[in-house]
Amino acid sequence: MTTEVSPGAAPDAEDDGTRWLDTGEQRAWRAWLYSTQLLQERLERELMRATGIPHAYYEILVQLSETPDRQMRMSELADRCLSSRSRLSHAVSRLEERGWVRRQVCAEDGRGLLAVLTDEGFAALEAAAPVHVESVRTHLFDQLSAEQVAAMEDIGRTLLRHLDPD
Amino acid sequence: MTTEVSPGAAPDAEDDGTRWLDTGEQRAWRAWLYSTQLLQERLERELMRATGIPHAYYEILVQLSETPDRQMRMSELADRCLSSRSRLSHAVSRLEERGWVRRQVCAEDGRGLLAVLTDEGFAALEAAAPVHVESVRTHLFDQLSAEQVAAMEDIGRTLLRHLDPD
DNA sequence: GCGGAATAGATGAGCTCTCAACTACGCTTA
DNA sequence: TAAGCGTAGTTGAGAGCTCATCTATTCCGC
Incomplete structure (x- = not known):
């Protein structure tokens, strides 16, 4: 009867200025929230168990691999990975320990560093990619119609x- | 040119049995991945900054508040929150420290515990709910048309x- | 050139989450 | 009623993330 977001018996009636969600909005919101949460956890766990690579690290490797010379400035890499500078810095340190990335001083900017993808x-990444793609296909694309995929992209x-106007 | 999931120059051509994503699927996948990631981070940060409550804890409070007597078995609470038992156990310990939840032994099952929402x-929760609803409305519903909301729920x-057949 | 603001990145503490044990209780069967 | 198994929940170690802070370098205006 009550909702995720408005605790109490009939809080929607209280005119406190909050634009509460109506029943339909709540259904939609919960479906979206739960499905994204479950899908992300599923993909994360399958990738992790099969390869030992967290998805956030996988994303870093992907971004570096898509660059012509497999290297990128730390801050641009952070932007492309939707990551904070701090998060990327920590992550690249771990990837360096694995020998998968190394840091290289940047010629043009004495403050800057390049993250370089090693062989x-x-x-x-080559070993992990098929695993991850299969997960995405199985749990996402195999489940949705073409129309749903189009709607998903549109949304x-x-x-x-709105969230990242670049 | 290359893709998130298939590293290298033209890996899609390699017939290794992997059902790689085509260009359109990749666009859709990235749009979904990035938008969900940004939205979740945004909601998490706004709720956290305004109230000091992580979204996972908020969800626990919500589930308890929606129950008639504001209490629930730990394992059912975990299921409803899409949480592992372990995660819930840790979280409830923190919520107990805040005085927001207490554990109560279960009469019917000597192994079981009830999580009880305190006043x-x-x-x-009442203080946090308007903040969170406003975030959801601002960053989600205000951005989407009615058709998009319907499609979101459908997806x-x-x-x-598929992910949680209950 | 020089001083102050902005930018690039690193760092450490604190927190949450995961994963793998582990304890304790209930249920079933012989 | 005892053995064995499944279930409920906890615990601790290890990992990643956030936030605030810090250093080093560059940019900009005078």
Whole structure:
């Protein structure tokens, strides 16, 4: 009867200025919240168990691999990974320990560093990619119709324009 | 040119049995991945900064508040929060320290415990709810058309049937 | 050139989550 | 009623993330 977001017996009636969610909105919100949460956890766990690579680290390797010379400035890498500078810095330290990435001083900017994907790192990515793609296909694309996939992209793009206007 | 999931120059051509994503699927996947990631982080940060409550803890309070007597078995609470037993156990310990939840032995089952929402916990939820609802509305519902909301619910339900068949 | 603001990145503490044990109780069967 | 198994929940170690802080370098205006 009550809702995720409005505790109490009939709080929607209280005119406190809050734009509460109506029943339909709540259904939609919960479906979205739970499905994204479960999907992300599922993908994370499958990738982790099969390869020992957390998805956030996988994303770093992917971004570096897509660059012509497999290297990128730390701050640009952070942006592309939707990561904070701090998070990326910690993550690259771990990846360095694995021998998959190394830091290289940047010629143009004395403050800057380049994250460079090593051959070992590329090999690790090559080994992990099929596992992850299969997970995405199994749990996402195999479940949705073409129309649903199109709608998903449309919704995602719409939200991105608001959340990350570049 | 290359993709998130298939490293290298033209790996899709390699017939290694992997059902790689085509360009359109990749666009859709990235839009979904990035938008969900950004939205979740945004909601988490806004709730955390305004109230000091992580979203996972908020969800626990919500589930307890929606129950008639504001209490629930630990394991059922874990299921409803899409949480592992371990995660819930740790979280409830923290919530106990805040005085928002207490554990009570279960009469019917000597192994079981009830998590009980205290008045302080309910008050904390009441204070937090408007903040969180406003975030959800601002960053989600205000951005989407009615058709997009309907599609979002449809996609979410479809994925849930697969990921969490209950 | 020089001083102050902005930028690049690192660092450490604190927190949450995961994973793998581990304890304790209930249920079933012989 | 005792053995064995499944279930409920906890615990601790290890890992990643956030936030605030810190250092080093560059940029900009005078």
